[in-house]
Amino acid sequence: MNHTFSVKLPSGEIWTPTFVSTLDGQKCIGCGRCFRVCSRGVLQLAGVSEDGALIPLDDDDEDEYQKKVMTIAHAELCIGCTACARICPKKCYRHAAAQV
Ligand code: SF4
Ligand code: SF4
Structure with missing residues (x-):
C-alpha cells in the first residue's frame, strides 16, 4: 500500500514536501524568478x-x-520546497507529494 511521504519537523508539525512535477511552458514568460530561488539546480532556461x-x-x-x-x-x-511555485507570477507549476 502506498503512503504519502511526510516528515515531523522539530516544532512537531507534520510537513508533506511536494516535488516539482510539471511546468506549463505555454504560460511561462521566461522571467527566471523560479531559477533564482531554486537552490538545487533543478531548473534550466531554454x-x-x-x-x-x-x-x-x-x-x-x-x-x-x-x-x-x-x-x-x-x-x-x-x-520539494515549493519556492519556485510561490514566486512564479504565472502559476506555471504543479507539485506532487512523493509516495513511499
Ligand atoms: S525551488 Fe524547491 S520545489 Fe522548486 S524545483 Fe527547486 S527544489 Fe524543487
Ligand atoms: S517564475 Fe514562472 S513565468 Fe517566470 S520563468 Fe519561472 S516558470 Fe516561467
Missing part, C-alpha cells in the same frame, strides 16, 4: 524555436529562438 522546439541557450544566439521558457532539467534533484 529557447523556443518558431516550430515550438526547445533549444539549449549555450551560445545565446538570439536569432534561433522566438522566446525563452523555463524547463525542469533535473527533477530528481528537487527537495
Whole structure:
C-alpha cells in the first residue's frame, strides 16, 4: 500500500514536501524568478524555436529562438520546497507529494 511521504519537523508539525512535477511552458514568460530561488539546480532556461522546439541557450544566439521558457532539467534533484511555485507570477507549476 502506498503512503504519502511526510516528515515531523522539530516544532512537531507534520510537513508533506511536494516535488516539482510539471511546468506549463505555454504560460511561462521566461522571467527566471523560479531559477533564482531554486537552490538545487533543478531548473534550466531554454529557447523556443518558431516550430515550438526547445533549444539549449549555450551560445545565446538570439536569432534561433522566438522566446525563452523555463524547463525542469533535473527533477530528481528537487527537495520539494515549493519556492519556485510561490514566486512564479504565472502559476506555471504543479507539485506532487512523493509516495513511499
Ligand atoms: S520545489 Fe524547491 S527544489 Fe524543487 S524545483 Fe522548486 S525551488 Fe527547486
Ligand atoms: S517564475 Fe514562472 S513565468 Fe517566470 S520563468 Fe519561472 S516558470 Fe516561467
